[in-house]
Each structure stands twice: as C-alpha cells, then as structure tokens.
Amino acid sequence: MSVAVENFIKTIYKNNLNSVNNTKPGSIAKHLEISNAAATDMAKKLAEKDLLNYEKYKPLKLTSKGEKIALNVIRKHRLWEAFLFKTFDMSLHDIHREAELLEHETSNFLAEKISSYLGHPKFDPHGDPIPNSKGEITTTDISISLEKSLENKTYTIARLMSDDKDFFDFCAQNGLKYGNTLEVVKQFSNTKMTQIRINNNTILLNQDFTKIIYVNEIN
Amino acid sequence: MSVAVENFIKTIYKNNLNSVNNTKPGSIAKHLEISNAAATDMAKKLAEKDLLNYEKYKPLKLTSKGEKIALNVIRKHRLWEAFLFKTFDMSLHDIHREAELLEHETSNFLAEKISSYLGHPKFDPHGDPIPNSKGEITTTDISISLEKSLENKTYTIARLMSDDKDFFDFCAQNGLKYGNTLEVVKQFSNTKMTQIRINNNTILLNQDFTKIIYVNEIN
DNA sequence: TAAAATGTTTAAGTAAGCTTAAAAAAATAA
DNA sequence: TTATTTTTTTAAGCTTACTTAAACATTTTA
Numbered sequence: 401m402s403v404a405v406e407n408f409i410k411t412i413y414k415n416n417l418n419s420v421n422n423t424k425p426g427s428i429a430k431h432l433e434i435s436n437a438a439a440t441d442m443a444k445k446l447a448e449k450d451l452l453n454y455e456k457y458k459p460l461k462l463t464s465k466g467e468k469i470a471l472n473v474i475r476k477h478r479l480w481e482a483f484l485f486k487t488f489d490m491s492l493h494d495i496h497r498e499a500e501l502l503e504h505e506t507s508n509f510l511a512e513k514i515s516s517y518l519g520h521p522k523f524d525p526h527g528d529p530i531p532n533s534k535g536e537i538t539t540t541d542i543s544i545s546l547e548k549s550l551e552n553k554t555y556t557i558a559r560l561m562s563d564d565k566d567f568f569d570f571c572a573q574n575g576l577k578y579g580n581t582l583e584v585v586k587q588f589s590n591t592k593m594t595q596i597r598i599n600n601n602t603i604l605l606n607q608d609f610t611k612i613i614y615v616n617e618i619n
Numbered sequence: 620m621s622v623a624v625e626n627f628i629k630t631i632y633k634n635n636l637n638s639v640n641n642t643k644p645g646s647i648a649k650h651l652e653i654s655n656a657a658a659t660d661m662a663k664k665l666a667e668k669d670l671l672n673y674e675k676y677k678p679l680k681l682t683s684k685g686e687k688i689a690l691n692v693i694r695k696h697r698l699w700e701a702f703l704f705k706t707f708d709m710s711l712h713d714i715h716r717e718a719e720l721l722e723h724e725t726s727n728f729l730a731e732k733i734s735s736y737l738g739h740p741k742f743d744p745h746g747d748p749i750p751n752s753k754g755e756i757t758t759t760d761i762s763i764s765l766e767k768s769l770e771n772k773t774y775t776i777a778r779l780m781s782d783d784k785d786f787f788d789f790c791a792q793n794g795l796k797y798g799n800t801l802e803v804v805k806q807f808s809n810t811k812m813t814q815i816r817i818n819n820n821t822i823l824l825n826q827d828f829t830k831i832i833y834v835n836e837i838n
Numbered sequence: 839t840a841a842a843a844t845g846t847t848t849a850a851g852t853a854a855g856c857t858t859a860a861a862a863a864a865a866t867a868a
Numbered sequence: 869t870t871a872t873t874t875t876t877t878t879a880a881g882c883t884t885a886c887t888t889a890a891a892c893a894t895t896t897t898a
Contacts, residue, residue, distance in 0.1 A: 404885060426845055438886050440847055445884090457846060457893065487706075488732040501724040510717050513707040623855060645875060657856050659877055664854085676863065676876060844895070850888090857882070866873070 413470035471535035527559030555615035632689035746778030774834035
C-alpha cells in the first residue's frame with residue numbers, strides 16, 4: 401500500500417465521518433492538494449482493487465476492505481501522536497506533523513509495541529479515539545462541540561479537532577488541553593460566541609473555535 | 620529526497636567504507652535488489668544533481684553534498700535503533716528492520732528530539748557510531764575484528780556488523796552484546812576459528828562470525 | 839427553466855523508478 | 869594475446885502518481 405493510496409483512503413474515511421457520506425473526488429483533491437483529475441483517476445484505480453465503490457459523479461464510499469486500511473493507518477497515526485506527546489513532550493501541532501509521516505512506515509509489529517508500551521490507550525492527545533489492532537473503535541464518543549454546550553455547566557475537554565498550528569498554540573497558551581476542566585459562562589446566540597472560564601481566566605471563543613472543541617459534561 | 624535516492628546514496632557510502640572506493644552500479648543493484656540498468660540510470664540522475672561523480676565504467680563516488688545526505692540518513696537510522704532498543708527492548712534484528720523504514724520519514728527536528736532524549740549517544744546498539752547533527756562522526760573507532768584478536772586477552776564487544784537475523788539470534792543466545800566482556804582462549808590458524816569464553820561458556824566461532832564482531836582490548 | 843457556474847471526467851502528457859533485451863566495454867581465463 | 873565471461877550501458881517499455889486542457893454532467897442562481 402503506497403503513501404498516496406493510504407492518504408487517499410484515509411481522507412475519504414475522515415471526510416465521510418464529517419460530511420455525511422458526500423465525499424467526491426474534488427474534496428479529496430483539495431485536501432491532498434492534487435488535481436481533481438488525479439483524484440478521479442485514483443478513485444477508479446482503487447475501485448478496481450475493491451477498496452472503494454466508484455460510480456461516475458457519485459460520492460465515494462469505502463468498502464469494508466478500504467475502511468480497514470483507513471483504520472489501520474489512523475491507528476498508527478494516533479499511536480504515534482500519543483507516544484511522541486508523552487515521550488518527547490512535543491506540541492499538538494508537532495506530533496501531528498511527524499505522525500503524518502511515520503504512520504505510513506510503521507509495521508503492525510511496531511504499532512503493537514507502542515500501544516502496549518502506552519498501556520493500550522483509547523484516545524490520543526487530541527482526544528481522538530485510537531482504533532484497536534483489529535481496526536475497531538470500541539469507545540463510544542458522547543462528547544459535544546462547545547457551540548452546543550449549555551451555560552453554567554462544567555465540562556472536560558474531550559477533543560480538539562484540528563491540525564492548525566495557530567489553533568494549537570492558542571490552546572496551549574490558555575490551558576485548553578485534553579482532559580482539562582472548563583465552565584461555560586455565556587452563550588451569545590447572535591454572535592455565535594461562547595464565553596468560558598478556565599484556569600481562572602475568562603475567554604471568549606468564536607464559532608470557528610467552538611465548532612472544533614469537543615467536551616463532556618461533568619455531572 | 621525520495622526513499623529510492625536515499626537508499627542508493629546510503630548504499631554507496633557504506634560500500635565505499637568497506638570496499639575501498641570500488642562501488643560500481645552492479646554492487647548497488649545487488650544490494651538494493653534492482654537491475655543493473657536501474658542502478659546505472661539512477662547514478663546518472665544523481666550525478667546531474669551533483670550528489671555523486673559518475674563516469675562511464677568507473678566507480679561511483681559521492682560528492683560532499685551526497686555524503687552529507689548519506690550521513691543524515693545513517694544518523695536517523697542509528698538513532699532509531701538506539702531508541703527502539705532502549706524503549707521497547709526489541710531485538711537487534713527487529714530494530715534494524717524498523718529503522719530501515721523510519722529513517723526516511725524522520726524530520727531533523729524529531730531526530731534531535733530522539734538524540735537529546737537518549738543523551739546524544741555516540742553509538743547505536745550494534746556499536747556503530749552515530750553521526751552528529753552536522754553529519755560528522757567525531758568518535759574514532761579503534762576496535763578490531765575478533766579474527767585479529769590475541770589469545771589470552773580480554774575484550775569488550777564494540778560492534779556487531781551485520782543485519783542477519785540468524786546472526787543476531789545467535790548473539791543474543793550467547794551473550795554477545797554490545798559492551799559485554801569476553802576472553803579469547805585460542806586462535807586456530809588453520810581453520811580460522813576462534814575460541815572465546817563469555818558468561819562462563821566456551822564458544823567456537825568461525826571466520827564468518829569473527830570477521831563481523833569487533834572488540835576493544837581491556838588494559 | 840434556461841443560463842451560468844461549478845465540479846467531474848476524459849484525454850494526452852510528464853517524471854520517477856523500475857523492467858527486459860541487446861550492445862558495448864572491461865575483466866578474467868585459456 | 870585472444871577468447872570467453874562478466875559487467876556496464878543503452879534502448880525501449882511499463883506502472884504509479886501526478887499535471888493541464890477540454891469535454892461533459894450537475895448544481896446553483898437569476
């Protein structure tokens with residue numbers, strides 16, 4: 401499985417999680433920074449290998465075979481993130497960038513070593529679930545985005561769904577870290593802003609941020 | 620720099636260490652398991668990029684630019700070996716296999732993190748020197764091969780120069796490990812065998828082995 | 839609902855990294 | 869030193885993963 405194929409399949413998988421199965425070549429092309437033509441081409445080739453279903457002008461859907469490959473790559477990516485974060489105390493942005501490369505050159509053997517070393521973690525430092533060695537995500541994620549959180553409730557940070565350096569820098573500066581606790585002070589429905597309290601600081605977040613910060617309510 | 624290019628350059632570098640600058644396309648082709656034609660082709664391309672000097676039918680020689688790339692890849696390989704060996708307690712054969720893949724997808728940034736984490740080691744678990752971040756090997760290696768060792772002297776194991784699984788299995792079973800101490804009992808000049816004593820066991824090694832086990836004399 | 843804009847596909851072409859087959863040079867043996 | 873073997877090079881061709889340009893289908897908008 402080449403790097404190009406693995407990234408292509410991974411992109412479909414992730415895209416279909418977000419955008420309710422409407423992944424066409426164009427969206428993959430944009431994400432991978434290749435031409436639409438190249439994406440269509442690749443889709444056809446992968447369909448021949450039974451990794452996805454392709455019909456002209458229709459959304460791409462991974463077969464179970466394709467999905468397995470996606471989950472295996474994602475597993476390696478997230479294991480590396482967890483490992484690098486713990487071992488070298490690297491930033492969320494740095495671990496993502498390195499994992500993006502290492503994920504394709506990691507044997508299942510080494511992935512198991514890493515997983516076992518870390519005590520088979522269920523989540524990576526972004527809060528994203530780590531598939532097990534069979535490619536299953538057993539953990540059910542019941543977190544909600546901050547934009548849907550309720551005033552005067554307390555939450556723990558469950559996921560930081562981004563790979564933008566500036567976002568992570570902001571998070572690091574303000575204690576927005578997987579597992580940390582915050583309180584929702586006010587939801588401004590007109591401006592779609594959310595005021596939170598964390599580490600005795602009050603922060604106003606706009607929707608760009610509240611959409612990608614996921615939290616779990618504390619009872 | 621692609622994987623193919625990095626491996627090609629690395630092979631020339633290593634080959635020239637052993638065989639006194641007589642690396643022609645054929646020997647690289649054999650090592651990388653590609654055709655002679657492919658090796659000639661690659662040599663020409665890399666000459667255009669000023670990574671090596673190519674003249675028809677003449678041995679290949681890296682330019683300083685090419686050598687720098689070789690040393691950078693070798694650095695990453697050996698750092699990974701040291702790191703995997705320490706962290707996951709993997710066998711010498713396993714760490715080599717994994718490092719062979721990871722070395723090409725490791726940023727200088729991550730290499731520095733690994734090096735610093737390990738306390739900037741000068742040798743990997745095979746006893747091979749680790750180039751520094753500038754691509755320099757500062758450590759002078761004064762070890763000798765066991766075939767040239769002297770009877771009744773005591774040595775520490777300095778290098779195990781192989782990547783053969785069976786060899787490493789044998790070494791692991793018999794305490795032949797980087798840093799361990801052994802005594803040379805007898806040199807059989809006819810059969811080119813060497814009898815050593817290690818961990819209270821006596822072992823008879825043939826020349827295939829004594830050629831690739833390097834040791835330092837204990838005064 | 840027709841026109842315009844957008845997205846997808848096809849077609850033709852490129853570079854990297856290989857292959858096999860044959861020609862040419864170099865190394866080895868008789 | 870010539871003949872044979874081996875190695876290197878050239879030539880032609882293949883696959884993967886891209887590109888741009890143009891044709892075509894779909895979606896949007898007026």
